[in-house]
Amino acid sequence: MDVTALAQSVKAGERRALARAITLVESAREDHRAQARALVAEVARNGRQALRIGLSGTPGVGKSTFIEAFGLLLTAQGLRVAVLAVDPSSARSGGSILGDKTRMERLSRDPLAFIRPSPSQTHLGGVARRTREAVALCEAAGFDVVLIETVGVGQSETMVAEMCDLFLLLLAPAGGDELQGVKRGIMEMADLILVNKADGDLKPAALRTQADYAGALRLLRRRPQDPEGFPKALTVSALAEQGLKDAWGEMQALAQWRRDHGHWDRSRALQARHWFEEEVRQGLLASLTRDPLRGLMQKLGTDVGAGLRTPDEAAGEVLALLGR
Amino acid sequence: MDVTALAQSVKAGERRALARAITLVESAREDHRAQARALVAEVARNGRQALRIGLSGTPGVGKSTFIEAFGLLLTAQGLRVAVLAVDPSSARSGGSILGDKTRMERLSRDPLAFIRPSPSQTHLGGVARRTREAVALCEAAGFDVVLIETVGVGQSETMVAEMCDLFLLLLAPAGGDELQGVKRGIMEMADLILVNKADGDLKPAALRTQADYAGALRLLRRRPQDPEGFPKALTVSALAEQGLKDAWGEMQALAQWRRDHGHWDRSRALQARHWFEEEVRQGLLASLTRDPLRGLMQKLGTDVGAGLRTPDEAAGEVLALLGR
Structure with a gap:
């Protein structure tokens, strides 16, 4: 593969080249990995920055409807929008989020x-x-x-938050005053909480939920990267396309404030650092699945399965060999 | 700490000793880690086996009500029941599952x-x-x-399934014919799907949901560790304490069949093997947070944040140094 040519086409904004490039970075093949690395290094030189927005929400809160309506609002303003999904639960046999493009039919046909x-x-x-x-x-x-869309439970939020400039939490209106089992840790990551489905019969519940979360957010410790009034809880209706413009306005205002006060650069530096640390971790783990370690892992795994060694003893042997 | 004495007390079934022992294995301190390892090796010698049951379900399906009712059913039969929780999403600032023991007030007071x-x-x-x-x-x-209880999205299911003899998926009745966004991968891990809240107004919906899942399960490829008719979908009502005895009967029948046909031992061997592999992975990763690597990671992390190196280059340096 001609990585330089592909990089040129990506930088020229060619969608087909972008799709091919992403397929390359998704590949687990060693030779692809080297090419992917070269490609990313090559394209990164043009120094362009997008606004990276993370979006989390459990199934049923209307994530795809929101992404479609929000995406179309942005493209109507002439902005180019990319949507990526992170769904580790799809690991075993293919997941469902964004799996079906027809979920966002209008947005997927939009040339922007x-x-x-x-x-x-x-x-x-x-x-x-x-x-x-x-x-x-x-x-x-x-x-x-x-x-960057992710599902609303587990560690994928933390991961997405570590690669984003803004983090949104999408919620559905809750019955009563329960806080929907949203983990405090996830709330603490959110820059904006959007209570969706604020339309029709659900509107009163959505407003109550929004008030509940606004109250809960006020109880959290103020973060240095937030201006007065943030993080914020708003209501939106992706279906009725209401509140989206306001939400986008808040996102822009927050991003601008962070740029003006040095937090943007600090956040980007931290994002790069997380990337580095994750690369080291993955590189270390990958070595276990390659020779010569692979053979040893298999032999000891068999021994452990047969009860000849405890899991701990066998692990100790491998780690001692590696000088860890 | 006297590990041998603690091991004796644990093996004698003393609850307070067990609680202290678990606190020890939870500790991240290096000296505690060595003691924990010795303790686990020591107690494992008595060769006792429990039935390890994994239970997954998203917030709101009634997991704690189910665990309480199911646990009380077992203790009423004279069985001793331990309940552990796995909630990786609690990482950041403490989670909610089992956090509040009052959720299972009766069970927590039960001496068994x-x-x-x-x-x-x-x-x-x-x-x-x-x-x-x-x-x-x-x-x-x-x-x-x-x-072993876990939340219903993300990789914690896979992890729990890898340390259990049986895996249960708890669901709430769904509206209409939607399959609740349950990932195929999670369904494939389940030995028993329990549709909870099969009482009152929700009973018809619960029965429909159970039928939907029974149908979906029939479409999955037959696994070698299953007798005819498994995996199975049942309805239960934890609140009305209905269907629990049947569910327990199915679990026992399945476990017995697996014992009789060699699958139990095979599963235990695989569980031990997963444990070994995970120990190696965690040991490797832990070395990054200890000297001498810790210093290098910090220095390179700072460089990456300052834009002096790309994340990939810096990671390459560390991995080259480690001979990976």
Whole structure:
């Protein structure tokens, strides 16, 4: 593969080249990995930056409806929007988020939009690497906004938050005053909480939920990267296309404030650092599946299965050999 | 700490000793780690085995009500039941599952039951290690059933399934014919799907949901470890305490069949092997946070943040140094 030519085409904003480039970074083949690395290094030189927005929400809150309506709002303003998905739970046999492009039929036909479903990867680390590289490719291709969707439970939020400039939490209206089992840790990551489905019968419940979360957010410790009033809880209706413009206005205001006060650069530096650390971790783990370690792991695994060694003893042997 | 004495007390079934032992395996301190390892090796010698049951379900399906009712059913039969929780999403600032023991007030007061909330750990790997060791401790302490609860999205299911003899998926009745966004991968891990809340107004919906899942399960490829008719979908009502005895009957029948046909031992061998592999992975990753690597990671991380090196270049340096 001609990596330099592919990099040129990506930087020229050619969608087909971008899709091919992402397929390359998704590949687990060693030779592809080297090419992917060269490609990402090559495209990163043009220094373009998109607004990286992470979006989390459990199934049923209307994530795809929101992404479609929000994406169309942005493209109507002439902005180019890329949508990527992170769904580690799809590891075993293919997931559902963004799996079906017809979920966002209008947005996927929009020439200013680019939608890429979650890849099937066995490890969250593999998904993380691919997503970081895909974000870099989308930025180089001139997208203004890169939206990274993830499911609303587990460690994938933390991972997505570590590669984003803004983090949105999408919620459905809750019955009563329950806070929907949203983990405090996830709330603490959110820059903006959007209570969706604020339309029709659900509108009163949505407003109550929004008030509940606004109250809960006020109880959190103020973060240095937030101006007065943030993080914020708003209501939106993706279906009725209401509140989206306001939400986008808040995102822009927050991003601008962070740029003006040095937090943007600090966040980007931290994002790069997380990337580095994750690469080291994944590289170390990958060595276990390659010779000569692979053979040893298999032999000891068999011994452990047969009860000849305890898991701990066998692990100690491998680690001692590696000088760890 | 006198590890041998603690091991004796654990094996004698003393709850307070068990609680202290689990606290020890949860500790991240290096000296505690060595003691924990010695403790687990020591207690494992008595060779007792519990039935390890994994239980997954998203927030709102009634997991704690189910665990309480199911646990009380077992203790009423004279069985000793330990309940552990795996909640990686609690990493950042403490989670909610089993965090509040009052959720299972009756069970927690039962002398035959032992309930242990999820520890706060930064990594899923750390949670995995602690849980495996806690399971080993509970088995040595003579518990008949160890129930491992996890939340219903993400990779924690896979992790729990890798340390269990049986895996249950708890669901709520769904509206219409939607399959609740349950990932195919999770369905494929389940030995038993329990549709909870099959009482009152929700009963018809629960029956429909059960039929939907029974149909979906029939479409999956038959697994070697299943007798005819498994995996199975049933309805239960934890609140009305209905269907639990049947569900327990199915679990026992399945476990017995697997014992009789060699699958139990094979599964235990595989569980031990997963444990070994995870120990190696965690050991490798832990070395990054200890000197001399820690210093290098920090220096390169700073360089990456400052843009002096790309994440990939810096990672390459570390990995080259380690001969990976």
